[in-house]
Amino acid sequence: MKIRPRVMRSVLLLIVLCISLLALSPVKASEAGEEQLKQTAAFFLNQCIQTEDEVYRLLQEQREADLDFMLLQNGIPCGGKDYLSILRAWREGEEECGAYDTGQDIAQLLDSFTVKKRNNGLQLTGEAQFENRSADLTFTFENGGTITALTIGGHYDMGEIIGKAMQNTAIGMGVVFAVLIFMSVIIWCRKFVGLLQSRIGGEDEGSSASGGNQRALPKAEEEVDDELLCIIAAAVSRDLREYPLRKEEENMRKYNITVNGKTYGVEVEEADATLVGNRPIRPASVSAPVQTAAPAAAAAPAEAPAPAVAAAPAKSASVKAAPKAGGGSGEIKAGITGKVLKMNVSAGQAVKNGDTVMILEAMKMEIPIVCQKNATIAELLVKEGDPVEAGQVLATLS
Amino acid sequence: MEYIAKTLGNLLHQTAFFNLTFGNIIMIAVACIFLYLAIRKGFEPLLLVPIAFGMLLVNIYPDIMIRAKDSSNGIAGLLRYFYLLDEWSILPSLIFMGVGALTDFRPLIANPKSFLLGAAAQFGIFAAYIGAMALDFSDKAAAAIAIIGGADGPTSIFLAGKLSQTSIMGPIAVAAYSYMELVPIIQPPIMKLLTTEKERKIKMEQLRPVSKLECILFPIIVTIVICMILPTVAPLVGMLMLGNLFRECGVVRQLSDTASNALMYIVVILLGTSVGASTSAEAFLNWDTGKIVLIGLAAFVFGTAAGVLLGKVMCLLTHGKVNPLIGSAGVSAVPMAARVSQKVGAEAEPSNFLLMHAMGPNVAGVIGTAVVAGTFMAIFGV
Numbered sequence: 001m002k003i004r005p006r007v008m009r010s011v012l013l014l015i016v017l018c019i020s021l022l023a024l025s026p027v028k029a030s031e032a033g034e035e036q037l038k039q040t041a042a043f044f045l046n047q048c049i050q051t052e053d054e055v056y057r058l059l060q061e062q063r064e065a066d067l068d069f070m071l072l073q074n075g076i077p078c079g080g081k082d083y084l085s086i087l088r089a090w091r092e093g094e095e096e097c098g099a100y101d102t103g104q105d106i107a108q109l110l111d112s113f114t115v116k117k118r119n120n121g122l123q124l125t126g127e128a129q130f131e132n133r134s135a136d137l138t139f140t141f142e143n144g145g146t147i148t149a150l151t152i153g154g155h156y157d158m159g160e161i162i163g164k165a166m167q168n169t170a171i172g173m174g175v176v177f178a179v180l181i182f183m184s185v186i187i188w189c190r191k192f193v194g195l196l197q198s199r200i201g202g203e204d205e206g207s208s209a210s211g212g213n214q215r216a217l218p219k220a221e222e223e224v225d226d227e228l229l230c231i232i233a234a235a236v237s238r239d240l241r242e243y244p245l246r247k248e249e250e251n252m253r254k255y256n257i258t259v260n261g262k263t264y265g266v267e268v269e270e271a272d273a274t275l276v277g278n279r280p281i282r283p284a285s286v287s288a289p290v291q292t293a294a295p296a297a298a299a300a301p302a303e304a305p306a307p308a309v310a311a312a313p314a315k316s317a318s319v320k321a322a323p324k325a326g327g328g329s330g331e332i333k334a335g336i337t338g339k340v341l342k343m344n345v346s347a348g349q350a351v352k353n354g355d356t357v358m359i360l361e362a363m364k365m366e367i368p369i370v371c372q373k374n375a376t377i378a379e380l381l382v383k384e385g386d387p388v389e390a391g392q393v394l395a396t397l398s
Numbered sequence: 399m400e401y402i403a404k405t406l407g408n409l410l411h412q413t414a415f416f417n418l419t420f421g422n423i424i425m426i427a428v429a430c431i432f433l434y435l436a437i438r439k440g441f442e443p444l445l446l447v448p449i450a451f452g453m454l455l456v457n458i459y460p461d462i463m464i465r466a467k468d469s470s471n472g473i474a475g476l477l478r479y480f481y482l483l484d485e486w487s488i489l490p491s492l493i494f495m496g497v498g499a500l501t502d503f504r505p506l507i508a509n510p511k512s513f514l515l516g517a518a519a520q521f522g523i524f525a526a527y528i529g530a531m532a533l534d535f536s537d538k539a540a541a542a543i544a545i546i547g548g549a550d551g552p553t554s555i556f557l558a559g560k561l562s563q564t565s566i567m568g569p570i571a572v573a574a575y576s577y578m579e580l581v582p583i584i585q586p587p588i589m590k591l592l593t594t595e596k597e598r599k600i601k602m603e604q605l606r607p608v609s610k611l612e613c614i615l616f617p618i619i620v621t622i623v624i625c626m627i628l629p630t631v632a633p634l635v636g637m638l639m640l641g642n643l644f645r646e647c648g649v650v651r652q653l654s655d656t657a658s659n660a661l662m663y664i665v666v667i668l669l670g671t672s673v674g675a676s677t678s679a680e681a682f683l684n685w686d687t688g689k690i691v692l693i694g695l696a697a698f699v700f701g702t703a704a705g706v707l708l709g710k711v712m713c714l715l716t717h718g719k720v721n722p723l724i725g726s727a728g729v730s731a732v733p734m735a736a737r738v739s740q741k742v743g744a745e746a747e748p749s750n751f752l753l754m755h756a757m758g759p760n761v762a763g764v765i766g767t768a769v770v771a772g773t774f775m776a777i778f779g780v
Contacts, residue, residue: 117680118565143468161532162528162531162532164537165527165532166528168524168527168777169524169525169527169528171777172524172770172774175769175776176770176773177514179627179628179769180513180516180762180769181513183510183513183619184511184513185510186619186623187616187619188510190507190612190615335749336751336753337754354748362753363733363736364733365737365740365753367744367751367753368748370748372749391604
């Protein structure tokens with residue numbers, strides 16, 4: 001431990017030394033002299049002005065390697081591809097700003113240009129006159145003094161700039177709305193797809209019924225209301241959690257679920273591994289009562305699903321229907337599909353208006369479920385970790 | 399003895415101390431603050447840790463971003479190769495595939511009207527575009543900057559690369575990603591300002607269930623329609639929809655798992671470090687960066703406002719069935735913007751559940767931003 005102050009002192013000394021060295025380090029000189037850059041720029045400016053369209057076209061037809069070689073032979077510090085792009089930029093610039101004003105003395109013009117260091121190279125920038133407007137010429141050089149690009153930015157006044165921006169905005173917003181409205185119309189057309197599907201689905205059902213499967217009439221589907229659906233969903237998801245779908249079942253399982261003495265046939269199809277238990281139900285496949293329930297099944301508590309019948313794929317699970325003592329208002333429903341994260345109350349506890357009963361989690365977001373009247377919790381129908389569907393009854397109040 | 403002195407001298411001169419500029423030191427400090435925020439404060443660590451570390455590395459050792467042709471042995475720096483994957487728009491497209499594999503488009507399919515809100519929020523991009531033009535940026539630079547308003551990091555990088563605005567790609571990416579994190583702070587005041595208490599309390603009816611067939615058809619149809627109209631965004635939209643098809647078709651679970659987990663995180667590492675590395679002091683510490691940050695903020699504000707205002711219009715037209723708050727989710731930070739809608743809605747009325755309704759405009763916003771990127775590319779003939 002005695003050593004420590006000494007170590008600290010030497011470290012401090014080292015830091016001070018380094019900082020002083022840093023301050024003394026020589027300023028980096030620019031890699032290529034300014035004069036040399038201006039000479040190159042002047043050469044290229046002349047090239048741009050003098051190159052006829054015909055020559056430009058011929059140059060474009062050259063192979064890149066040939067062009068590289070030609071430029072190298074003439075001692076022009078530029079790659080073939082860059083050379084062509086500079087000529088093209090010049091032509092585009094002249095198109096934008098009008099013909100170059102040849103009255104300007106190139107040497108004088110370049111004298112007014114300034115050199116700036118930019119990323120990995122240098123830029124030579126200045127103003128030149130064109131027929132319609134003045135423009136900024138920018139030559140970009142690499143560290144070795146090789147010229148890589150020329151950009152010509154015409155000078156517009158603010159009105160022109162804003163006008164152009166507005167035009168582009170109008171075009172852009174128009175396109176976005178057009179494309180997205182088009183998309184929504186196409187999706188809206190799913191009504192017809194749904195129609196088609198139900199027709200095909202209807203045929204399917206017909207054929208499976210003739211195959212000996214016990215299925216109910218599609219007409220009866222309308223009798224299944226939302227609340228019932230939620231009860232069935234809860235039962236099925238609980239069962240699925242305890243007995244996940246196996247491969248042998250080909251991602252399908254059939255249930256007969258008894259609610260208040262009526263038995264419903266439910267088919268569960270697995271759509272996505274991550275969604276098992278979350279969205280396992282295709283509501284269309286809940287069918288009407290197929291048989292009268294055995295009273296024993298109706299009385300079985302929801303927490304204990306009946307053991308699976310080994311041979312048959314169909315299981316019987318039963319649900320204790322939510323007692324409807326206080327009518328529809330005596331319930332707390334889930335407003336969103338998700339998972340129960342935390343329970344804040346227990347059965348029998350008194351709650352006030354505005355109390356948070358439990359916290360659901362949906363899309364990694366905590367969503368509190370709030371009780372909206374003063375009451376007592378009669379029964380909690382879910383526990384922590386349960387997946388819930390939107391609209392599912394979470395608790396009953398008395 | 400002379401040899402030892404010379405060697406020691408060389409060693410000293412190759413240390414970072416000799417090459418550091420004042421700007422580098424500032425950027426190193428910024429990187430350390432970012433690391434602190436990410437690790438200690440838990441501020442989006444998944445993105446911020448790689449970005450901040452890339453920032454740290456490039457400012458200590460700038461040659462880690464050296465180009466192949468500038469280096470002595472013709473081999474570029476490590477992070478330069480990562481960065482090339484950005485420039486070639488490989489990483490943004492792969493991120494989109496992961497986003498597609500993670501995103502549930504059901505709320506959008508159930509309520510196609512959400513597309514309108516997703517489109518309206520893109521106005522922020524164009525407002526920023528006009529602003530950037532007025533602040534003396536070139537046409538293409540203005541477009542690349544404005545797309546920050548889409549709150550969509552990958553699309554911003556994609557467009558900056560396509561419009562060859564690589565010199566400002568670093569500030570754009572950093573601004574886009576930081577604003578994505580700041581959505582929960584920027585949006586609520588605007589949303590509250592533009593809506594009344596009564597509107598915020600509107601409860602929306604349950605979304606209809608969506609069949610599996612629709613879920614499978616959706617990515618295919620979107621790909622066909624958008625890639626036909628705007629072929630230039632095919633890399634983005636195509637990958638987004640491919641990821642979603644992996645998720646929905648149910649027969650390639652391994653692919654959808656890989657795209658949304660392993661591959662996604664690999665790409666985040668590469669993208670994060672290379673974006674961080676594009677913030678070398680000389681490229682980052684200038685007035686343009688300040689302007690870009692300001693324009694990005696304006697883009698967000700206008701985008702949110704436009705979404706909420708169209709939400710109000712829809713609220714009027716449907717006689718109060720649409721809660722205008724979901725409009726703000728058209729800004730496509732998935733799912734942050736949707737969470738904000740949920741939160742603001744629940745503040746006004748605790749039993750209000752807007753999350754799923756807001757997801758519709760939210761994912762429509764992703765598609766909308768990609769469409770805007772495509773439109774810009776078409777306008778500039780790229």
